Amino acid sequence: MDHHLSPEHEELRRTVEAFAHDVVAPKIGDFYERHEFPYEIVREMGRMGLFGLPFPEEYGGMGGDYLALGIALEELARVDSSVAITLEAGVSLGAMPLHLFGTEEQKREWLPRMCSGEILGAFGLTEPDGGSDAGGTRTTARLDEATDEWVINGTKCFITNSGTDITGLVTVTAVTGRTADDKPLISSIIVPSGTPGFTVAAPYSKVGWNASDTRELSFADVRVPRANLLGELGRGYAQFLRILDEGRVAIAALATGLAQGCVDESVKYAKERHAFGRPIGSNQAIQFKIADMEMKAHTSRLAWRDAASRLVSAEPFKKQAALAKLYSSTVAVDNAREATQIHGGYGFMNEYPVARMWRDSKILEIGEGTSEVQRMLIARELGLTS
Numbered sequence: 001m002d003h004h005l006s007p008e009h010e011e012l013r014r015t016v017e018a019f020a021h022d023v024v025a026p027k028i029g030d031f032y033e034r035h036e037f038p039y040e041i042v043r044e045m046g047r048m049g050l051f052g053l054p055f056p057e058e059y060g061g062m063g064g065d066y067l068a069l070g071i072a073l074e075e076l077a078r079v080d081s082s083v084a085i086t087l088e089a090g091v092s093l094g095a096m097p098l099h100l101f102g103t104e105e106q107k108r109e110w111l112p113r114m115c116s117g118e119i120l121g122a123f124g125l126t127e128p129d130g131g132s133d134a135g136g137t138r139t140t141a142r143l144d145e146a147t148d149e150w151v152i153n154g155t156k157c158f159i160t161n162s163g164t165d166i167t168g169l170v171t172v173t174a175v176t177g178r179t180a181d182d183k184p185l186i187s188s189i190i191v192p193s194g195t196p197g198f199t200v201a202a203p204y205s206k207v208g209w210n211a212s213d214t215r216e217l218s219f220a221d222v223r224v225p226r227a228n229l230l231g232e233l234g235r236g237y238a239q240f241l242r243i244l245d246e247g248r249v250a251i252a253a254l255a256t257g258l259a260q261g262c263v264d265e266s267v268k269y270a271k272e273r274h275a276f277g278r279p280i281g282s283n284q285a286i287q288f289k290i291a292d293m294e295m296k297a298h299t300s301r302l303a304w305r306d307a308a309s310r311l312v313s314a315e316p317f318k319k320q321a322a323l324a325k326l327y328s329s330t331v332a333v334d335n336a337r338e339a340t341q342i343h344g345g346y347g348f349m350n351e352y353p354v355a356r357m358w359r360d361s362k363i364l365e366i367g368e369g370t371s372e373v374q375r376m377l378i379a380r381e382l383g384l385t386s
Contacts, residue, residue: 003305005071012068016075019048020083025353028080031211032356035203037164038211041083046117051090055099060112065312066246070253070304077257078264079353081360082211084254089160089212090114092247094121097171097188101231101239106190110169119168124156124191124217125240137186137237139219141174143226150176150189150229152197152222158367163200163215167193170217173236185234189224197222208359245321247368249311252304252324255332255364258357259297262332262339265354266290269343286342293335300328319381326374329364336361 005013024041031038045051053068055061062068069091077084095114098106098121113119130136139154152174156162162170169192177185191198201216231239267290270281280286303324310317339354340347347354365371 003302009068009071012064013071013075015048016050016072017078019044020076020079024076024083025079028083028211029351029353029356032080032082033210033350035205035210037086037213038083039165042086042117042120042166045083045087049115050087051095051117052115054091055095055111055115059099059107060115062115065308066249067305067308067312070250070308073250073253074257074260074301074304077254078261080211080356081254081258082209084257085160085209085212086120088247088250088254089122090117090120092250093123093243094161094169094171096246097121097123097230097239097243098190100242101188103227105227106230110190113168117166119166120161120164121168122159122162122170123240123243124159124162124170124172126156126158128155128157128216137173137175137184139172139174141172141176141187141189143176144223147223148226149223150174150226152189152191152219152224154219156217156219158204158214159217160212160214162213162217163203164213167213169193170198171230172217172219173240176233176236186236187233188230188236188239190228190230191219191222191224195222195224208356208361208363210359244368245318246311248321248325248374249304249307249317251364251368252300252307252321252328255325255328255361256297256300256304258332258361258364259293259300259328259335262335262354262357263290263293263297265352265357266293266339266342269346280342289338289342293338296331296335300324300331303327319378322369322374322377322381325369326371326378329361329371332361332364 049062050072052061053064054066057063073084073088098110114121141150141152144151169190172189172191173186175184176187197220199218204214270286273280307317307320307324336358340358343354346352
């Protein structure tokens, strides 16, 4: 396997790296402390074409692939994860379902504006009583034959990008019927922002990702046209499994970026911070910590790029995506903890990036499939069933 990036991918990496350091780094701390969504930064990301990276040019995309998206996410997360997750959710969870399962009319209507960053999309899957058990969806959608409309009722929670001023739609999973043996038929339905009965709650007070948007959504007799069904009727559960498989590759890239950012900040601090008359980086205890952190970040990068290369080559990648997500999220938490320790008391101060990284790392072991779910998937792919 050739682990070198193509000239195009390397140029993208350098461009996003410069953007992250020159534009994101100087500003994001203030947004984070105010729990404020960074519209200015997101608009610039849209102008750069980052939201359109893996989509065809005919829909306003950049004609790239999932490897390109992962590269951008890793470089952004080396500096800040709120910005990175806004991009990841906007692409993997917002626009990708439309690209993979939408009709031509749906793609023409929504994708160009999503690729440009003019609007964001969200994916309404998780519910108060069902996260990992997404098959237990309680939100319902019945078809009113008289008006040819879906009538949606239910609640979704922890939905990223769902309540910003530029959120254009939320794709909602809902039970639209039952099988002969009384199992729920889950479908995906597009709900435009501002639809009557669609209520967006105030932002959550979160431990981390404080400059990203996360809300609870409620649907009270929300009516949308029959044509807003996304994909086949009753195939919403299968669609979301496909979306999450791909999304795990993206989250693994983001987690790798956070882990590498912890290395970057620790090396910088270890050279600058003096104790007992010399830089703390001259102490073998610090050197070994940082060496182990670099080893983990490097291995994490190999894992997510392997999964991404399989994805873009149309090879099976479910196991590799789960492996990459499980390992990289663990590494992100480990490296964030060690970076905070290396920084000592300063690591506990929010003005230092490692404080954000420590707070942001834990969710990576939970979102888009917990670490326990990843282990279940890996075991299943190995032929182990209960």
